[in-house]
């Protein structure tokens with residue numbers, strides 16, 4: 001028999017006390033999972049090994065289960081101390097100007113995506129994630145709030161979206177969930193997707209604090225968080241070509257990184273679009 005993880009032994013019982021089981025049941029029953037996932041799923045998408053080979057937060061099957069999707073918001077509200085809304089609001093407050101085309105990478109259940117749409121109601125907002133289950137919850141939440149957001153099933157490091165299409169690309173709580181090499185590839189992809197002068201904003205765990213608390217990362221079963229903690233977001237943004245880079249702490253355990261794609265960029269192999277109205281995808285293979 002497999003040994004129980006620290007999460008299963010200690011945290012699951014605590015979270016079971018905190019979580020409102022009836023609320024979860026009614027959320028889960030309110031969604032036709034097969035129908036929603038079939039609608040959202042890109043059948044050609046191949047899940048990378050780093051994603052489907054791991055349990056995240058002690059949930060077998062990682063994010064590719066309805067139970068991961070249904071419990072995510074309930075658990076996250078306790079994990080993002082001192083207050084989830086205050087922390088997410090920092091991302092919104094750091095946006096400069098009025099972006100018109102926003103892409104939220106690794107959007108999960110859409111909590112930050114929805115805040116972005118509420119803050120910039122005239123913008124076209126897209127949330128992209130690898131889990132159709134997480135996207136189904138995101139869609140459900142946005143519909144309930146009466147918000148028009150497009151949900152895409154895809155890989156943040158290879159979106160197959162047209163280059164230079166967005167003026168804001170965000171990622172919240174994504175990078176501690178991916179190997180460092182993938183986080184760097186996602187930043188590179190964000191750079192490709194941004195118009196010159198566009199901004200990238202990354203909200204995640206505070207790398208410096210996480211380096212000092214390795215025990216915490218074992219408890220929460222985050223397979224890649226130590227790689228993330230050893231890295232440096234400012235450096236990763238710099239290597240990708242971003243400028244005016246800064247990372248500031250957000251409360252005790254989070255940080256917000258910001259970078260801008262320079263106006264004068266050397267165009268290498270970017271496939272650009274002639275009109276910002278062009279919503280077609282392009283296969284960059």
Ligand SMILES: C[S@@+](CC[C@H](N)C(=O)[O-])C[C@H]1O[C@@H](n2cnc3c(N)ncnc32)[C@H](O)[C@@H]1O
Pocket residue numbers: 051063076105106107108109110111112128129130131134154155156157171172173174177178182
């Ligand atoms: C911790 S959740 C964060 C969700 C959301 N952004 C938030 O702030 O609550 C991480 C999300 O990233 C997604 N994810 C992980 N690797 C990904 C990748 N390579 N491309 C797209 N999504 C990814 C997972 O499916 C999951 O929904």
